[in-house]
Amino acid sequence: MDHTIQSPLSSAQINLGKWISEGWRMVEADFGLFLLLGFIYTAIVGIASSTAIGYFILAGPLEVGFFYILFERMRGKPIDIGKLGKGFEFFAPAVLASIVISIFITIGLVLCIIPGLLVLAVYQFTMPFILEKKMDFWQAMEASRKLLSQHLFEMTIFILIKAIIYFIGFLFCCVGFFAALPVCMAATAFAYKDMVGFETAE
Numbered sequence: 001m002d003h004t005i006q007s008p009l010s011s012a013q014i015n016l017g018k019w020i021s022e023g024w025r026m027v028e029a030d031f032g033l034f035l036l037l038g039f040i041y042t043a044i045v046g047i048a049s050s051t052a053i054g055y056f057i058l059a060g061p062l063e064v065g066f067f068y069i070l071f072e073r074m075r076g077k078p079i080d081i082g083k084l085g086k087g088f089e090f091f092a093p094a095v096l097a098s099i100v101i102s103i104f105i106t107i108g109l110v111l112c113i114i115p116g117l118l119v120l121a122v123y124q125f126t127m128p129f130i131l132e133k134k135m136d137f138w139q140a141m142e143a144s145r146k147l148l149s150q151h152l153f154e155m156t157i158f159i160l161i162k163a164i165i166y167f168i169g170f171l172f173c174c175v176g177f178f179a180a181l182p183v184c185m186a187a188t189a190f191a192y193k194d195m196v197g198f199e200t201a202e
Contacts, residue, residue: 014154016161023187026073033079038178041066060098061087063127070189093130097137121155122148128192
């Protein structure tokens with residue numbers, strides 16, 4: 001199967017501010033539900049992180065499930081927190097992608113932090129590709145890398161901006177982190193929509 005990705009942003013029209021703003025507006029419109037979603041996601045991943053195996057088994061599928069909820073909301077459907085488990089329908093590719101990307105990030109950080117940031121930058125769309133395009137883990141990773149490496153500087157700045165949002169959220173008695181998480185995830189979802197595109201309805 002041909003998984004070549006033709007980006008709608010062929011002119012390299014990257015708008016980080018627009019994506020962050022769209023992410024915030026989406027979360028603000030259903031703030032209570034997104035706050036609860038952020039709490040549930042963080043709590044499950046946090047508990048699972050007590051063991052490396054637990055983290056890798058849950059983190060990837062839950063991230064896919066989070067994007068599923070976001071994309072459904074972008075399609076005009078109501079938020080259904082129970083759909084967080086939808087990511088387990090993509091269990092194998094999500095888990096394998098989470099493991100391999102984590103290994104790449106660790107190697108990058110050991111090599112002086114910046115390579116780790118670059119890894120984060122180019123693999124931001126891996127889980128959306130697994131979800132939307134039904135790709136295997138390596139196909140999704142490669143699709144994300146090939147697309148985002150064309151805009152490496154901008155996408156690295158995008159990672160740094162999201163890191164700042166997470167940090168600010170954490171400063172607000174940690175509760176703000178539960179809001180920062182869906183804002184950053186939604187910003188990534190809007191970036192994917194602009195750069196890759198998806199059907200408005202399934």
